[in-house]
Amino acid sequence: MSEIRTAHLDLPATTADLRKLAIGAVVYLTGRVFTARERVYQHAIEEGAGMPAGKDALGAVNFHCSPAAAVKPDGTYAVSAVTATASFRFAKWLGDWFRISGCNIIIGKGGMTSELYRTHFVPNAAIYLTTVGYGTGALLGRGIRRVAEVYWLKELGIAQAVWVLDVEKFGPFIVESDLDGNSLFERENAKIAAGLDRLYEGTRPATMRRFGETDDKTQEVI
Amino acid sequence: MIPLASLQRTAEELMAKAAIEIPDDYLAGLRRAADAEKGELSAFVIRAMLENYEAAKHDRRAMCGDTGVPRWYVKFGNEARVEGGPVALEAALRRATANATRNVPLRPNRVHPLWRTDHDNNCGIGAPEIEYAFHPDADWIDLITVHKGGLFGTDYRMLFPADGLDGIKRFYLDTLIQFGKRGLACQPAIVGIGLGGSKDICSVLGKQAACLRVVGDRNPDPRIAAIEEEFIELGNAIGMGAMGFVGSSMVIDCHIEVGYCHTGGMPMSVHMFCLSSRRACARIFADGTAEFRTDPMWFTDYMRRSTVEWRAPAAAAAE
Numbered sequence: 001m002s003e004i005r006t007a008h009l010d011l012p013a014t015t016a017d018l019r020k021l022a023i024g025a026v027v028y029l030t031g032r033v034f035t036a037r038e039r040v041y042q043h044a045i046e047e048g049a050g051m052p053a054g055k056d057a058l059g060a061v062n063f064h065c066s067p068a069a070a071v072k073p074d075g076t077y078a079v080s081a082v083t084a085t086a087s088f089r090f091a092k093w094l095g096d097w098f099r100i101s102g103c104n105i106i107i108g109k110g111g112m113t114s115e116l117y118r119t120h121f122v123p124n125a126a127i128y129l130t131t132v133g134y135g136t137g138a139l140l141g142r143g144i145r146r147v148a149e150v151y152w153l154k155e156l157g158i159a160q161a162v163w164v165l166d167v168e169k170f171g172p173f174i175v176e177s178d179l180d181g182n183s184l185f186e187r188e189n190a191k192i193a194a195g196l197d198r199l200y201e202g203t204r205p206a207t208m209r210r211f212g213e214t215d216d217k218t219q220e221v222i
Numbered sequence: 223m224i225p226l227a228s229l230q231r232t233a234e235e236l237m238a239k240a241a242i243e244i245p246d247d248y249l250a251g252l253r254r255a256a257d258a259e260k261g262e263l264s265a266f267v268i269r270a271m272l273e274n275y276e277a278a279k280h281d282r283r284a285m286c287g288d289t290g291v292p293r294w295y296v297k298f299g300n301e302a303r304v305e306g307g308p309v310a311l312e313a314a315l316r317r318a319t320a321n322a323t324r325n326v327p328l329r330p331n332r333v334h335p336l337w338r339t340d341h342d343n344n345c346g347i348g349a350p351e352i353e354y355a356f357h358p359d360a361d362w363i364d365l366i367t368v369h370k371g372g373l374f375g376t377d378y379r380m381l382f383p384a385d386g387l388d389g390i391k392r393f394y395l396d397t398l399i400q401f402g403k404r405g406l407a408c409q410p411a412i413v414g415i416g417l418g419g420s421k422d423i424c425s426v427l428g429k430q431a432a433c434l435r436v437v438g439d440r441n442p443d444p445r446i447a448a449i450e451e452e453f454i455e456l457g458n459a460i461g462m463g464a465m466g467f468v469g470s471s472m473v474i475d476c477h478i479e480v481g482y483c484h485t486g487g488m489p490m491s492v493h494m495f496c497l498s499s500r501r502a503c504a505r506i507f508a509d510g511t512a513e514f515r516t517d518p519m520w521f522t523d524y525m526r527r528s529t530v531e532w533r534a535p536a537a538a539a540a541e
Contacts, residue, residue, distance in 0.1 A: 004266055024263065039338070068241075068284045070327035080327050081278070083287030086373065086406060110404035133271045133464055134408045135497040137287035138278035157340035158330050172270055174263070174465075185404045188263070191468050192461045196399070199460060203392035207382045221400045 008169070012060045013105060015125045021175045023184040027129055028171035032059030032148065032164065033107070035066055037085055039160035041093040043152065044100060052151035052162050055102050059164070062101060064090065064108030066159040068137070069147075077147040079163075081137030084109035084130070088222035094120040107173060109134050110185070113222070117181035129173040130184075136172070143170035193218045224363060226305040228510035230314040235514075236367045237292065237322030239502035241284040244275045245516045248412065248499045251437040251474040255410050255458075261469025268410075268464055268471060271497055286498040289328040290369035292319050292344050293351040295434065295520060299360025302508070312352060315365075319343070319350050331372065353426075358524055358532065366503040366518045368433045375407030375494030378425055383488055387449070390417070390490060391456065397492040398457055402472060405465030408496035410474045412437060413457065416491040419481035428491035431477040433501055434520035441478055442526070450476045464497075479521065482528070 004026055009017055011031025021027065036044075043049045051058065067082040087108030090097075094116060097103070104126040111130055121128065131140070144165050151162040176184045196217045205215055252268060259265040278285035294315050304311050320343035323330055330342040332349045344350065357364075377397045381389045394415065401407040414432025416424045440447040453476040463469020483489060503519075504512045523535050 003262060026266070065287060066329060068287050068289050068327055068329040070324045078327055081284035081287040081289070085288065110406055130465070133267045133274070133497050134405060135286040136270050136274040137498075138281060138283050138285050139270070139274045140287065141283050142277055142281065157333075158342050159333075159340060160338075185466060188467050189403055192466075195461045199395060199456075200392065203388045203395070206379065206389055206393065207384050208380060210379075217399060220403050221406075222404065 015104070015179070018104065018125065018127050018179055021127060021178060023175050023178050023182050023187065025175045026171070027173045027175060028169045029061065029173070030168050030170065031061075032166055033061040033063050033170070034058045034165065035063045035161075035163040037064050037066060037160060038090065039156045040152070040162055041090060041097060043156065045093050045096045051100055053149070057149065057164065058101075058162070060103050061105040061107065062097075062103045064106065066161070067163055069158055069163070071153070071158070077150065079141060079144055079147060081141040082144070083134060083137040083140065086110045087112055087128070091116055098124045098126065105129060107131065110222070111176040111183060114177070114181055114183040114186050117177045117183060121177060122179065122181045125179060127175065127179060128177040130176040132172050132174060139172070140170060143167045189218070189220070224302060224304045224506055224508055225510040226310050226314055228512065229304065229311060229363070229365070229506060230318050232504050232506055232512040233315055233318030233365055233367070234322050234325075236365060236502040236504055237318055237328070238326050239514070240292075240367050240369050240500040241289050241322075241326050241328055242278050242282055243502070244278075244285060245436070245499060245501060247436040247438060247516060248474060249275065252410060255471040255474060259463060259469050259471050261463045261467055263467035264463025264465065264469030264471055267467065271464075284326060284328060287329060288371060289331065290498070290500055291331055291349070291372045292328070292367060292369045293353070295353050295355070295366040295368065295518065297355045297357055297364035297366075297520070299357050299362045301359070301361040302363050304363065315350065315352060316345050320345050355520065355525060357522065358534070361508045362505050364503060364505050364519070366434065366501065366520065369500035370429070370433055371408065371496050371498075375401045375411065375496070376429075376492065378421065378489070378491045380421075381488040381490050382486065385488060390488075393490055394453060394492060395456070395460070398472060398494075399460060399462070401494065402460065402462045403466045407494040408498070409494065410464060410471040411494035411496055412499055413453070413473050413476045414493040414495065415453075415476065415478045417478060417480045418483035418489060420483070421489060423481050424483075424489040425491045427479040427481055428493045430520060431479040432493040432495040434518040435477045436517045437475040439475075439477065446478050446480065450478050
């Protein structure tokens with residue numbers, strides 16, 4: 001019998017809605033989300049373009065992804081599947097990003113560190129949702145009702161453009177960080193770390209070491 | 223003479239199959255992992271993935287939004303001849319890649335490393351990669367496409383004979399754990415290990431071991447096969463499951479390929495072929511007919527030969 005709780009959220013979500021979500025809960029979304037990854041951050045922040053549209057047009061949910069999509073000859077869009085890309089690479093833009101986007105949900109792969117949650121997410125009353133398995137692209141594709149708009153398609157290309165998606169029962173996602181900045185991944189890492197010393201028994205570090213190397217298995221690569 | 227049109231038609235179908243249909247051998251392996259999984263979150267993730275494969279097949283949509291970086295493996299029968307020759311074949315594979323990117327659709331993942339130029343068709347300088355192999359006494363061509371993810375779950379290290387099997391084990395665990403945390407490697411995975419060769423060949427062997435052998439296949443050297451089996455168990459004993467959650471579903475299978483290396487070294491590469499283990503294959507005969515299958519049958523006695531001259535094994539010669 002599963003203990004995992006499931007929640008359905010209408011977008012935009014209020015802080016009260018987000019307050020109810022505990023790490024490890026499963027969430028489905030209905031409403032508007034938009035994609036933005038490295039090139040959008042660079043363009044909006046470093047190149048000074050700002051957001052491509054207002055919050056009414058984009059929504060307040062930033063999905064770190066790009067769809068498997070094509071522009072059809074009649075100018076409409078075919079979207080087959082969407083899957084997140086790893087979020088830790090976008091850490092350096094977070095402060096500016098929250099300021100100009102007003103997002104309160106970020107969806108991606110693998111989460112970020114609890115340190116980043118406390119610095120950037122908590123002050124903005126934002127949470128992080130992780131996609132599941134990182135391969136449920138077809139299920140997520142099914143949840144897309146329509147492509148409302150695509151911004152910066154010409155400037156950034158299909159894989160990096162801003163895709164504004166109207167979604168229904170879009171998911172599943174798992175709550176990775178809550179409004180207090182706790183991280184599900186870090187909780188799980190800590191549990192697994194307890195057994196690692198025994199696992200490594202009998203092995204020894206490689207004869208030739210590498211710069212920057214550590215044998216502390218509790219460390220992460222992100 | 224194999225007609226070019228049938229090669230391109232088959233290649234386009236392979237592109238779609240790879241993106242949409244999870245191979246049966248991986249699916250069966252994942253179901254076994256799901257049955258054994260005690261970690262609640264990890265089990266939930268695998269159930270969602272099983273549902274996702276069904277949705278992809280039913281809707282004919284890509285199983286994962288990151289459709290990987292398409293590449294080709296071509297095996298030429300020694301007597302095979304292609305209309306237009308190898309240059310025409312390469313053009314057909316590039317056309318099939320571009321057409322499928324638009325028609326499936328796939329995500330146009332391929333960009334210039336510096337200028338980030340994207341042709342929106344997964345083609346560019348060096349893309350898609352095309353690797354070749356050969357087979358004696360045959361007039362067919364095998365086409366295999368693999369759309370492996372491109373960012374995480376791969377590492378290389380120069381080990382030395384003094385490191386021994388324990389050193390191999392440690393680097394294997396290091397790679398699985400560092401990329402398994404938060405599920406960056408999108409496990410449970412088919413893990414491929416390359417041992418030996420030069421640095422480039424070591425990486426190629428490991429990648430091919432992950433992507434071109436089916437779940438359940440064992441290396442013909444019984445001592446290597448025993449290490450493969452030990453490593454499946456070891457990987458699943460880390461305590462980590464899908465997405466890096468507590469669990470036991472890390473390794474669906476482990477394949478090791480070896481190549482002769484420098485007498486002083488023991489280079490090793492590790493590759494993880496993810497929850498969307500995208501591969502599809504077909505054999506195209508001289509009359510242009512195609513036979514689709516899921517087993518790439520890439521590593522043969524001929525591919526693994528260690529003698530100067532090729533002598534078919536007695537059993538094969540008797541057939």
